[in-house]
Amino acid sequence: MGRVTVVGAGVVGLSAAHELARGGHQVSVVADREATDSVSGVAAAIWFPHDVDHSGDVLESAAVTYRRLAELARDPRTGVRLRAGTVMSRRDDVDTSWTRAVPHTEPVAAGVLPDGASGIRCTVPLVETGVYLRWLREATAARGVVFRTAGFGSVGDVLRHDDGDVLVVAAGLRSAALFGDDDVSFPIRGQVVRLANPGLTEWITDDDNPGGLTYVVPRRDDVVCGGTGDVGSWDERVDPEVEAAILRRVTELVPELAGQPVLSRATGLRPGRAGVRVEAVAGYDRPVYACYGHGGAGFTLSWGDAARIAAMVGPGTFRGTGPGEDQYEAEAS
Ligand SMILES: Cc1cc2nc3c(=O)[nH]c(=O)nc-3n(C[C@H](O)[C@H](O)[C@H](O)COP(=O)(O)OP(=O)(O)OC[C@H]3O[C@@H](n4cnc5c(N)ncnc54)[C@H](O)[C@@H]3O)c2cc1C
Structure with a gap:
């Protein structure tokens, strides 16, 4: 069992391919879109277990990913940085289980946030998606992983066209259609508007804002302002009224954003599901993993779930070679 095919070239598929190649497998990634053209290219993307349950497995994967991204943040070429910010809440029943995965957190001092709100300050990895996804693809290719472009209608369709020994399906939202798993999978539509950065460095999230999900994530060249979390919506068009409402909310939260020019706008469909699926799936002529x-x-759990898949598949014997093969380990050690 040496040849593994991964369907999906988003952050999840690329991370899984990287870890499988690192574990000694000959890996092919096959996808109909590049990561930058998928929802992975739309993400904000800060480390936070948002829109997933906070089960033990999820928090463990989040913790593994936190550590890995924090190591990668030591190399500016990866596009990952550690950034301080605030998770704001306007409810009494706040779920703080995620703080176990973060080395240091502290309550925000009274009087800093709007009336009735509380907050947790912490430092987490922030991923510049464009830079990071390109780096990740190159780091994966440097491990001997090969890339192909193709689209499929079902897992059976993939297996008919593929001669690999093992199949990993990491196709984001459309994985559900490949497995016929639509009854527990659903899109969570997100809309963002990216503004010129007036010099902000701290991020803030305000999930319980009465006007809707609100967050401000400053990056090197822009500030990602969001957002929406429309469960069940497949609409990928940018809605100008939604954008106007986002701009009102973020400006109220961070007044420095007032009047900043709009640099770009985007929507993306988050791959929602009744629970993150990382498991072997029986019923096929070869081992298949979801x-x-x-x-x-997806960014928050990527390395943890990639390690989980690599452990399920087990070690291989192939050793990829190429420029930068052990660069990551050298730089992270
Ligand atoms: C507005 C917004 C903000 C977000 N912010 C954050 C954040 O701050 N932090 C965070 O961790 N996450 C965030 N996310 C979520 C994150 O973007 C997703 O969880 C993640 O990108 C999912 O990655 P993926 O690789 O599973 O799927 P995708 O990125 O969708 O990639 C799917 C891949 O599978 C391929 N594929 C699919 N179906 C087929 C098929 N039938 N045949 C061939 N190939 C196929 C596609 O071509 C693509 O390569 C955000 C999302 C949105 C929309």
């Missing part, structure tokens, strides 16, 4: 349903946390 790795999808990461909701608003």
Whole structure:
């Protein structure tokens, strides 16, 4: 069992391919879209287990990913940085289980946030998606992984066209159609508007804002302002009224954003599911594994779930070579 095919070239598929190649497998990634053209290219993307349950497995994967991204943040070429910010809440029953995966958190001092709100300050990895996804693809290719472009209608269709020994389906939202798993999978539509950065460095999330999900995530060249979390909506068009409402909310939260020019806008469909699916799936002529349903946390869980899939598949004997093969380990050690 040496040849593994991964369907999906988003952050989840690329991370899984990387870890499988690192574990000694000859890996092919096959997808009909590049990561930057999928929902992975739309994400904000801060480390936070958003729009997923906070089960033990999810929090463990989040913790593994936190550590890995924090190591990668030491190399500016990866596009990952550690950034301080605030998780704001306007409810009494706040779920703080995620803080177990973060080395240090502290309550926001009274009087800083709007009346009735509380907050947790912490430092988490922030991923510049464009830079990171390109880096990840190159790091994966450097491990000997090969890339192909193709689209499929079902897992059976993939297996008919593929001569690999093992199949990993990491196709995001459309994994459900490949497995016929639509009854527990659903889109969670997100809309963002990216503004010129007036010099902000701290992020803030305000999930319980009465006007809707609100967040401000400053990156190197822009500020990602969001958002929406429309469960069940397949609409990928940018809605100008929604954008106007987002701009009102973020400006109220972070007044420095007032009047900043709009640089770009986007929507994306988060792969929602009744629970993240990382498991072997029986009933096929070869071992098949599922790795999808990461909701608003695909970046947050990517390395942890990739390691989980690699452990399920087990070690291989192939050793990929290429420029930068062990660059990551050298730089992270
Ligand atoms: C507005 C917004 C903000 C977000 N913010 C964050 C954040 O701050 N932090 C965070 O962790 N996450 C965030 N997310 C969520 C994150 O973007 C997703 O969880 C993640 O990108 C999912 O990655 P994926 O690889 O599973 O899927 P995708 O990125 O959708 O990739 C799917 C891949 O599978 C391929 N594929 C699919 N079906 C087929 C098929 N039938 N045949 C061939 N190929 C196929 C596609 O071509 C693509 O390569 C956000 C999402 C949105 C929309």
